[in-house]
Amino acid sequence: MTHALPAALDAELSSLLGADGWRTDAAARRAHGEDDSRQWALPDAVAVPRDPGQVVAIVRACRAHRVPLVARGAGTGTAAAAVPFAGGVVVSFARMDRILDIRPGDRCAVVEPGVLNGDLQQALQPHGLFWPPDPSSAERCTIGGNLACNAGGPRAVKYGATRDNVLGLVAVTGAGELIRCGGPWTKDATGYDLTHLIVGSEGTLALVVEATLRLAPRPQAQAGLRMFYRDAAAAAAAVSRLMRQPQVPAMLEFMDASAIALLRRNGTEVPEAGAMLLVEADGDHETLPYALQALADAAAGEGLLSLDVAADGAARDRLWAARRALSPALRSIAPGKINEDVVVPVSRIPDLVAAMEALSAESALPIVVFGHAGNGNLHVNIMYRPDDAGENARAHAALPRLFECVLALEGTLSGEHGIGVAKRDWMARAFDAPTLAAMRAVKSALDPDGILNPGKVLPPL
Amino acid sequence: MTHALPAALDAELSSLLGADGWRTDAAARRAHGEDDSRQWALPDAVAVPRDPGQVVAIVRACRAHRVPLVARGAGTGTAAAAVPFAGGVVVSFARMDRILDIRPGDRCAVVEPGVLNGDLQQALQPHGLFWPPDPSSAERCTIGGNLACNAGGPRAVKYGATRDNVLGLVAVTGAGELIRCGGPWTKDATGYDLTHLIVGSEGTLALVVEATLRLAPRPQAQAGLRMFYRDAAAAAAAVSRLMRQPQVPAMLEFMDASAIALLRRNGTEVPEAGAMLLVEADGDHETLPYALQALADAAAGEGLLSLDVAADGAARDRLWAARRALSPALRSIAPGKINEDVVVPVSRIPDLVAAMEALSAESALPIVVFGHAGNGNLHVNIMYRPDDAGENARAHAALPRLFECVLALEGTLSGEHGIGVAKRDWMARAFDAPTLAAMRAVKSALDPDGILNPGKVLPPL
16 A cells, blocks of 8 residues: 655655654554544545644645645544545644643643543543533544534533634644634634634644633532423423523433434333423532522423423433433434434524424434534434435435525534535535635635645535 | 715715715714724715625725725724724714614524614613623624624623624625625534634624624623722632632622722722722522622632622622722823723733732833733723823833733733724734734735725734
């Protein structure tokens, strides 16, 4: 397996990075070609820099040879943003994995991109702090990957997603320049906000080499509520009410009728219902009961069938068991799953759910909808057997119908997974031509030769 | 008073906008040339568009003739961002002042840029919602100005500043293209975040013609605490403690020893002390006492001299009277004031205050420090008599010392006022050359001919 890199580049980076920092062997290349999208492509080499200076050198060398660069965290992305379809060099941040500073007095931490989300959370625990983004891959995914994809999770409804919890970045642009934006402060009206522009750009504008993260105080305790509703409309109306009162829920998750039916078929003890909401409150022991009462009051209304309270951790774990049982249960329906994390305005959740019911009937495929209702960020799962040609075709034909529906409901393509290549060709539907042109102009400004993760996020012209 | 615009441009925009939408008379030009920086320059014309289409036409026409455009809200900015030093056309949004939609179920509002912040708050009140940015000019300033400068205010410590409370924008770039970014949703991993890039860019990247604003539920009640400390170090340590516990204060304001001494001299009843903190909590009637207790616990510690509780609104108004008395009291020291809203990490507040005490002694000028301590966003007021040549010179010589000090303390130039021209030449100190170059590249991407508010934010090359 020979690589296609210019010999001069190979020699330069091999000499710069050494044998363990510059890998062109088949094993390393194979190991850095896929992510959780289950797509795959072979890079020509894997660079494993140790510090920002090496990242600058890598980008400059690749730029000189017009060789593509794909940044890689832990490869847990689901939109194929880390898959090197254009070949070139994968830059792994596996050796830039230090927590550089934890500053409790300034409520921030400074990290390298290769730090695992879960490792950071552990390091913050003794300080009574946490970093809010909580993707389900938290134990395995890196902060750099979270930054690239603007990762979220259920806690985003109260604490925000990654973009909302980053104060500053040091990054290397596609021009090979090290830039520093933001810093250890929480209010800033000084120049252009490049920090939040780079977050969520999936490695197409710059490679993050250091991040200053906003931390939140760890609440003393959690408590939960679980509600069943007659239908999705009643549940969505409750979501609006829950989000309009000042006791912001720390999580607010939705499950549609097909998810509930699936759980029942799989032996999870839940009643028959048209929709379920799971709510979590966090706070002090003294105030939590009041918060829970305010949330229960907001949850009550037309179409509420039942409400369970979990006042302590153990009871809460029981209530949340239904949510945890869902992903394994999904696998029992069909081995194949198209899972899209679309976003609609909260008021349009019932329309989305109704449209998916219709689409399921029309496609003769199970479609299960659940997710982060407080943000209108729902995971739509189209279930199919990949080895059944008919189901395969119908599943992939249903996908554009989903995106059309989401855009018609004033929603957007992704809330926390990102675009990668998976949703890239829908960008021209989500944005009009002038807006896409503005994005392309910004891309050219920071990556003039288009070497950073080419073919991702923006559709080809 | 003749203007210097090309006759073709004058004719085109006059015909497009009509007599009340295209003003080249002396009165209109004079009225649109200044802002609260007390700087002044004469535009060649004032355009007052009625809709986004007219804004597009104005930008395209000006671009064709390479004529500068300066967007203008209510002229309450303090950094001269709205002053048309390069002449050209001031675009007033006075006739684009409609609240287009209030969507309580989606917790957002859609507004034109000319809406006054205070008018929006009034319209939201019946819905139990508010828009968090609360600059002291709220009754007079426009949402468009808030967006341009990333305006803040005391509530930002809990609710964020303007950038944190904008979900989407419709804007006209310097290329004359209407772009649409973000929308009525609160979680987004779809393409580049142009929304938050445009916020705070002071009209140099695009003119906002419509904004979708994130709203917050209005809390039932407020309560407050006022603490006096031995010195700024003790108060700053308390700020760190207050910010590290989960009962996030809704305001957290600081006053230094010179501010306290000034209030005492002016007859406000406050004790002798080295520093003061004002804390506000908001929430439900039931939980507010607990929140207040948690905040009082965090406020207690080494160097605390006294703590007053204001459990209800009237008592709270009495405690906050000291803060309100401060601005008028400042005028009693000296008629001239250089007021900079610098930012330092919370842990460096004592260093900033100590440095300002030293600078005051050295400059033989009163320097009063107060502001939004929870964000490390402090207003440093250098007081002087403008007609005293020595004081004037010493005050202006003290200013660079302040910025040097802030940057040495890992801080930044502005937290909520913006850069305009007032702090523009310090940008090259706040950012290194590659970062400034990246900002310039982004500027060129969205405003290729440099017609939008030239000379603002970025220092000349």
